[in-house]
Amino acid sequence: MEETTTYLLLGGGPASVWAAQAIRERDKEGSMTIVTNEAHPPYDKPPLSKKYIAEDGVPTDDAYSKFDSFYPDNGIALRTRSAAVGIDRGRRTVTLENGDTLCYEKLLLALGAEPRTLDIPGSSLPGIFTLRTIENAQAIAAAARNSRRAVLVGAGYLNMEVASGLLQRGLDVTIVEQGSGPWARLASPTLARFLADAYTARGAKFLFGQSVIAFEGEGRVESVSTTGGSRLPADMVVVAVGAALRTELARDAGLEVDPREGVVVDEYLQTSDPSIWAAGDIACFNDIAIGRRWHVEHHLNAKWQSRAVGAIMAGERKPYNQVPYLFSDFLDLHMVLRGDPVGSHAAQTRVLGDLARGEFVELYAADNGVLKMGLAISHDESRLDPISDKLEELVRARALAAEVTESSLGV
Template sequence: MSAQQSQNQSPSAAADQETRGVVIIGGGQAGLQAAASLRSEGFTGEVTIVAEEPGLPYQRPPLSKDYLKARLTDGADGVGGTSASPLPLRGEAFFADQSITLLTGRTAVAVDRPSQTVALADGTVLVYDSLVFATGARNRELPTPGIDLPGIHGLRTLEDAELLGAALDTARNVVVVGAGFIGLEFATAALARGCRVTVLEFAPRPMGRALTPLLGDWFAGAHRDLGLDLRLNEGIASFEAGDDGRVAFAVSTTGDRYPADLVVAGVGVQPNDHLAAEAGLETANGIVVDAHLRTIDPNIYAIGDCAAFPCVHAGGPFRLESVQNATDHARHVAGVILGADAPYAELPWFWSTQGPFRLQMANIVRADDETVVVGDPDPASPTFSVFCFRDGILAAVESVNMPSDHLSARKILAAGIQITREEALSEGFSLRAAYKERTQPAAV
């Protein structure tokens, strides 16, 4: 029997089935991986994905980097192009081959926990044994006068990226509000396009929530060297329209007015947890789950950007916005649905490509970490890492254009191998060699 039940189907009739399967709300990285992992782990029941956006689910991270860059450089006349395509998470044949029902352009509007059903906006009702919220997050809205003026954009979806790509064909003065990952990724792409780019950031350093102060300050200088007009300790107060009714100026909290024929607001995201809250599930900056990613309802789980989970590496409830977290959550929850009982404890890691800078992070840094720079931080050609120590033991590593350090750090930290500050600063030390030394069998 299909996971799709008619609206007139009684819950008791559906309950007589051997299995009513798994319904996944959300067609992003977490939702697709959960479905794929269920199948690869041997689940034979119905698997249904409800995806709000039309078309095949796609990768979001490249939208502010690779996809947008390709969109801007594809035109033979140098004015940009239109043939760049988003990167699909899975090909169309995957869903048929794996017997996964993909409902695109459909919105879940209500979850009835007693009857274990999900109602869609078009009247369809899905019945589940297990329900997985993989609803992701949405852009945080700016309560700023003039925010609705034409020419002001967010960047979260493929539609957003397409609109921005088209707008950049003619933009000359770009203002980015927010110096987080997305804001700086877009800012460097616009700078490469030849635009004059101003970045307004209310905090004292870029990417302040994610990076050590040391690396945040380094990025501030490095981006200014690239040509970004990075304004720290300066937020947005209002937007002003020109004679054509479109945005023309961004007015900052200092009263300065910056020319802007294109604005991108990147001030963070909010979890899509309203549907879960309406169903009576606990929410607190995300859908609250336990160490197995299960909500207060034993049949309902939450994963990815929308989930607030007990992170052993952060020391408490946490919500992470990363592909790694989404995919690892998805693999774990598939195992739990199939009977696994281990708590979630994967090491977090992240990345961001900003112009010539490939930033990679292993584990979550803390403001009080002791930091040591290893390598060459010259902004003209940087290849270095920031080692973060807690109580004299390596706890996290931030790397710029050092993929070998990043990969080795992930292995070391995930394996629980202790590297002391003294060892890390010894002559000839390398993370790669240290990992091999600690993991290879001793010679006989």
């Protein structure tokens, strides 16, 4: 079967649906189709590592980006359980796994990423999980209800949120991280110690500087072996060791793809083909705000980029220009990060506020003292919005980190 649509949006995350909304706000008539290989309409990822893990009975549709009525009300055709397998740029068509062909005028690639797995003995044993989908989150929560001991592989912000939920459920949690501390890509040694201490106080255990070399068990995972010689009893395991960008469609179609950073786009999020755009995790974009070409794997980036690209696809000509914003919620704490997440690679760091109480901002600066990134943590989420706005202003202004004061940030 062959169909024709003005706007074809590929992807089941927030990027496709927010792009659709931005398009419809500007183009009331153009036909539009969203294609996702999942059984659900597009949904947000942040709840999956938070309340879906920590709480029982969270409705499946709680993570949905829009109410079901959004699609018919806005004249959007939604095709679920439909995997795109090929793009013919010459004919401007996308072929689906079932053989259907969709003809487009304008195409958005918002395909996201998929979890990396460990190619080690025992990695296929039941009881070992990754987290990317609603079904993944529900499976982890179901396993947690019948488990006492959990081993988490990786201490990035995703698994630290999972650890928080499992600790809330009362599980014995051990986290194995090959780096020297949590949030290795984002955190200074000072912040890493703060995080480790906060989790240790809640009962978590850490093995830093070690990797997992095998999973063992008869019919189900029962233990985890590490390079340090530890053998950790485990009723369940969650692996979060990064993600692989879903760039195969773009690469096979002959679009320019950076092997590390994703589908190459310009400041208008347009690919090397003028009828194709990319947004969200897979977009390797020229970040005007911080002067860097890269990709960002985070919810707000996907939302902001998709709203921008939807407007662009509908005819506006305004470059994407947002200071990166990452957030996390864990234990009884909340975090926002604004700027270039240089983390442990920053030349200079400086803490403002009260680190011991968990009410502080850490500033990260380059060799010349210019602020690259600010990371704020608080028990009170409402305090973070004004701090975030101020950090954005300072990053854009290329402010000197040494001149930033507690009073100016409201810490």
